[in-house]
Every structure is written in structure tokens, then in C-alpha cells.
Amino acid sequence: MDIPVVENVLKLNDEVAALNRQQLRERHILTLDLMGSAGCGKTALLEATLRRLGDKLHIAVIAGDLTTTRDAQRLAALCPRVVQINTGRSCHLDANQVRQALARLDLNALDLLVIENVGNLICPVGFDLGQDFKVAMFAVSEGDDKPAKHPYMVTEAAALVLNKTDLLPHVPFKMDQFRADVAYLHPRVPLLTVSALRGEIEPWLDWLLAARKKP
Numbered sequence: 479m480d481i482p483v484v485e486n487v488l489k490l491n492d493e494v495a496a497l498n499r500q501q502l503r504e505r506h507i508l509t510l511d512l513m514g515s516a517g518c519g520k521t522a523l524l525e526a527t528l529r530r531l532g533d534k535l536h537i538a539v540i541a542g543d544l545t546t547t548r549d550a551q552r553l554a555a556l557c558p559r560v561v562q563i564n565t566g567r568s569c570h571l572d573a574n575q576v577r578q579a580l581a582r583l584d585l586n587a588l589d590l591l592v593i594e595n596v597g598n599l600i601c602p603v604g605f606d607l608g609q610d611f612k613v614a615m616f617a618v619s620e621g622d623d624k625p626a627k628h629p630y631m632v633t634e635a636a637a638l639v640l641n642k643t644d645l646l647p648h649v650p651f652k653m654d655q656f657r658a659d660v661a662y663l664h665p666r667v668p669l670l671t672v673s674a675l676r677g678e679i680e681p682w683l684d685w686l687l688a689a690r691k692k693p
């Protein structure tokens with residue numbers, strides 16, 4: 479009889495997520511749930527984004543990790559509005575944790591909120607946080623098979639970031655295979671190739687600025 483319990487947890491999560499979404503949409507804050515494995519470069523992408531857009535937009539970041547405030551410390555050097563959520567043993571963020579983090583931010587002056595999810599390709603996909611869009615992130619160092627092996631990351635994403643393109647000459651990564659698998663799973667999803675470490679993130683910035691006009 480475990481299944482009804484799981485359903486209730488997800489139902490409660492969806493109710494809290496709806497409250498988050500209402501609160502954020504009322505204030506016209508574009509909210510993204512950035513999902514990707516540990517080490518794919520989520521924090522590096524946010525650092526590069528803050529360097530490029532930090533003086534144009536009011537940006538806040540909610541950073542999820544099991545433990546430590548290392549990501550939050552990196553981001554706080556570039557952004558005054560950073561909240562860390564330590565999830566303990568939990569491998570994803572839920573809407574209630576995000577709700578508590580929202581209470582720590584001044585939402586009245588915000589343009590963009592990015593929620594950096596826990597590094598994990600599986601359950602973050604299933605939890606609505608109240609975001610406008612889920613963004614899936616992979617890195618070429620993870621291999622070209624990740625979309626095929628983690629299809630829900632792709633099908634649920636409004637955009638797909640492929641990071642560490644500077645490593646392409648050094649790793650076995652078939653771009654044609656990667657593109658074909660993504661296109662099969664989610665034909666129209668934008669594929670944004672970047673090198674966060676080098677600050678080469680134009681496709682991501684273009685998508686982000688266009689997404690601000692949509693919700």
C-alpha cells in the first residue's frame with residue numbers, strides 16, 4: 479500500500495508548486511528549474527550568466543545541494559540574492575523547499591529566478607517547483623548517450639543546454655547521435671551549445687532573454 483502515499487506526496491507538491499507559480503507570475507519573474515548531473519556545469523553556467531546579465535537584470539538564485547554552501551558562495555560573489563537549500567539525503571528539490579527559499583528573497587525587485595536543482599538526472603524531472611520552464615543540462619564529457627538514457631529530462635525540458643563544448647576535441651562524443659536522439663525525443667526543443675567555463679554562452683543568453691517575454 480505504498481503507492482497511495484507516493485501519490486499524496488506528489489499531489490501535495492503540486493499544490494505548493496501552484497502557489498509558488500502564482501506568487502512568481504504575479505510579479506512577472508521568469509523562473510527556471512535548471513536540472514543536470516553533478517559536474518555538468520550548472521553553477522559555472524550561472525556564474526557566466528551573472529557576469530553577462532547581472533547589471534541588466536535583477537537575478538536571484540536558489541541553489542540546491544545535499545550539503546555545503548559551496549555553490550552559493552561561488553554565486554554570492556556575483557549576485558547579492560542567493561539562497562542555499564541543503565536537502566540532506568534528498569536527491570531533488572521539492573516545491574515546499576522552494577517556497578521556504580522564496581520567503582528569504584525580496585521578490586518585488588526581481589526579473590529572473592534560477593533554481594539550481596540537485597545534481598541528478600532522474601527525480602528532479604518529476605517534481606514541479608512552480609517554475610515557468612524546466613531546463614535540462616548535459617555536458618559533452620558525460621557522453622552522447624545521456625538523452626537516450628534519460629529521456630524524461632529531454633521530454634520535460636523547454637530548453638536543453640549542452641555544456642563543455644571546449645572539450646569536444648578531447649572526448650568521444652558524437653554530436654550527430656546526440657542531436658538525433660534529442661530530435662527524436664523532443665523535436666522542437668532548442669539545443670543550446672555552450673562553454674560556460676570560457677564564457678561562451680550566447681545561445682543560452684539569447685534563449686533566456688526571449689523566454690522572458692513569453693510567460
Ligand code: MG
Binds near residue numbers: 520521522549594
Ligand atoms: Mg552546482
Ligand code: ZN
Binds near residue numbers: 568601
Ligand atoms: Zn530525488
